Amino acid sequence: MKLAGVFIEERELIEKILSGETDAYAEIVRTYQTKVLGLCTSLLGDATQAEDAAQEIFIKAYQSLRSFRGASAFSTWLYRITANHCKDILRKRLREKSESLDALIEKAGDAAQKLWEPSFNPGMSAVGADLVERLLSSLSPDERLILTLREVQGLSYQEIAWTLGCSLDAVKSRLRRAREALQEKGRHFSGPKSV
């Protein structure tokens, strides 16, 4: 949680930008680029696409800066823009033809079984990374988003509620449903006993 002083500094920075000191926006980009890019990479998988998305998000945020009222932390506001932008990309992807989960498992062969081994590191093998990405892609954009906010970004339930603009109870139930959906899909990979 940020201190009130940091919020005031941020507010002053935003006022500067709005009064015409455009260059001050570089400080905002510098401060939040890793957070935004990290969330984009987690949600979109592809690094190049994630960087393009992050750039678009900072442009969108700049254009709608006047609508930031300071009711929430700036980071939460920016996360909300990020989440919505990435969700739109994921929805577009869903409309494209994708390989079925069963076909994917068959193609992956032994690699699918190795996913749940403690020594498995998707970053070490292209097949493994691809498999993880495709498994996560089989979730709905909403499921993937809420799981990423919690599991990768480490946001608390309250922070997720602010980011998604929903209640705490909704966060709990959506998170639970998303986890159950993912575990169900994971059972295809490793057999009923493993997950």
Next chain:
Amino acid sequence: MNHDTLKERIFALYDGELDANARKEAEVHLAACVECREIYAGWSKTSAALFRAPKAEPSEFFVRQVMARVHELKKPQRPAGWKVSLRWLVPAVGMAALFLMVMRPAPVYLSMDMMLTDSPDIHSFAFYGDAPTQDETLEFVMGGSI
């Protein structure tokens, strides 16, 4: 804490979202319940396998790219359809309308009772002339039968 209650809270326990007392109760139940332990361990395994934080390094090149585009845009956009020079007109027109509504004289409706009173003001307003006497008025109303 019973089994069904913990099953509901198992992910909250995993996420560290339970308060101290609830967490203690949950941990006691977890130690004794095989099914709940399997759910907890199953999710830990899935999470470790599928969710890893990507490495995102700060990049000045990225900042420059964004800022180049920002400079092309110039200023943050104002809400569509508003022109800066005319914005003062909205409160001004509103105030003028309010002023006219307040200052407008209220209409006077004369009832029969009012016409029959002795108030010279009302009579003079109603007939624009000398006020009739009460008898004259009654005669007028009753059609000369008095």
